Amino acid sequence: MAPVFSFRVLHRDGPARCGEMTTAHGVVQTPAFMPVGTCGAVKGVTSRDLLDAGAEIILANTYHLWLRPGDQRIARLGGLHRFMGWDRPILTDSGGFQAFSLGARRVITEEGIRFRSHLDGSEHLLTPEGATDIQAGLGPDIAMALDECLAQPAPVSEVRASTERSARWARRCRDRFLALSEEKGPGPFSGTVTNPGQAQFGIIQGGTVPELRALSVEWTLAIGFEAYAIGGLSVGEPRDTMCSVVEHTAPLLPADRPRYLMGVGTPLDIVEAVSRGIDLFDCVIPTRNARNGQVFTSEGRLTIKNAKYADDAGPLDPACTCYTCRTYSRAYLRHLFVAGEITASVLNTVHNLRFYLDTMARVRQAIVFGTLETLRRSLRTTFSRPLSDS
């Protein structure tokens, strides 16, 4: 099958790009934000809600789906799209990050990551080949290579060793991916390739060391993936650090491929990264914060539990047209949150996702019209304010 993955840049505003990424399940306008469906569902909402919010692509977590309900079960059921009732693009991560952060007694060797499941303590080994096979069964439109997630801060020698290992793992992931493609046959793989149009992205590591980032780019580009992600950021470092790594690394990546900044971030993080040439984002912030009663609005963040909203008859965000803002008052949403109602999570999530996806639409529009800097300053003003409730 001919590769279906492609990308084209339509507009530029400085390093920022507005483009179209074509996948086996359709087109994504970039810069794009991917809501996170950790266990195969974006927490609190349905596929219909995601469409309503304007989501064009979502992310699911390989680690979670591999352990439960199992990648081969999902493959037998026709793959992740059919399983999740979502027929637009999906990206899965490699499972490495969660194996590091959730797995117990993890041991990293050249072979891969050995760990015990956070669910039942069972022992598992995640190798570059395994991560590739699992994603072949899940069948997302974009699979990610397995990389090593090094805890920061770490001495440069460790960062270098880890970056080198990630490059070796990337090579093994790509070899496996190519072996699974129709040209080369499935090799020792006993699973199912549920999405023959799948693309695979490599991941740039190198911590905060510019030379190592540059080396990682060199090694990863030499392997050759459909596109590239910047990993190892959004792990607690200051925004300035993240920005400077992105500013250094993004221009080293091919201009004709989308650039994905993993795990980022707040609206402000996103616009800063877009203005440095990033095209794809994912983050649990809009959904997790929604469940915790933290709402993003055009006027800044808002803590719905705050007593001052108890009698507030207005919508969460007067500038928003999502179902929540069209239908319910802050007073009602505060009441549902305080009462612990599930519907509070649903309605806050519907809003936060719309806010994020609307923000991405504004970002794309600003790039088309050459006004990204104005938008960046405006978001900086809105989200640098102290919380409106504090």
Next chain:
Amino acid sequence: MAPVFSFRVLHRDGPARCGEMTTAHGVVQTPAFMPVGTCGAVKGVTSRDLLDAGAEIILANTYHLWLRPGDQRIARLGGLHRFMGWDRPILTDSGGFQAFSLGARRVITEEGIRFRSHLDGSEHLLTPEGATDIQAGLGPDIAMALDECLAQPAPVSEVRASTERSARWARRCRDRFLALSEEKGPGPFSGTVTNPGQAQFGIIQGGTVPELRALSVEWTLAIGFEAYAIGGLSVGEPRDTMCSVVEHTAPLLPADRPRYLMGVGTPLDIVEAVSRGIDLFDCVIPTRNARNGQVFTSEGRLTIKNAKYADDAGPLDPACTCYTCRTYSRAYLRHLFVAGEITASVLNTVHNLRFYLDTMARVRQAIVFGTLETLRRSLRTTFSRPLSDS
């Protein structure tokens, strides 16, 4: 304001009736099932989901809304319809049942029910006048009189005393309701009447003693309400007992008013009661069971957690066209339930409500075509089966 509440019977099939109940917020086709929105939200779903499911009227709990966020707060915000984002009919109960069942250290006197809040231990007194005032502020289309909920079984002398007290309380509720109407002015009431078209239903008590049920009907009809409910059932008695009380009591109630059987029940309970002349129902079963993974289908009940659904690519109910059944497999729904995802509650609730409301539509159709007995036998067969999973 002229009374807007009315009811007309359009078709009969034995004692069963198919009709239209008109309220200040529109028409309800009867027999009707009211999803329960305990704290001002039907747990797990939005108003949009309720409309999708075909709900024409919902119930909210006075006790919960009175204690939190407060009836006068809801009144200031324009009443329950605006607060909940639901512009179709609403019925509220009187708060008595929850004050009995949830309140701590409750003491019942002729004055009313004194209890401590299950939320914060604060002391409250719910009187017939208070229950009427609270519901005037909440503004449902149908308010319920405060009655005494006697724990069963009880000696006949106690049932009689309680039934007499309920009748005295009903008188006080009606007097207060009339005093709040525009003709007589608000009296000592300092709140707001948010729905001038509100109707008030009286409640028949009398336990399982036919003579006391008949007396309760006599006393309550003498007071005169827009319509009448049968209370004190669905509190753990066998279905046969419930059926015989309904069979005895329903014919004593005016044929030109809707009859509401409070807190009932399973699909089978409902069709048995409809065939004895009942027009309105409410119950937490479809929503609570959904959250616990118990699903109603045209083939009987189904426990979604059961391992046999892990690879089941089919819909919950092949005969259902709800969003859940159109979009997701049993395998996916089982996965979400096992993973503890909020979306599992949402999707199961969407389905169970549709099943209940579809069942009511089938009941109404059967009455129109004179085939209720056939439907009753069919439901009896479906829901008398052992669980399909057991």
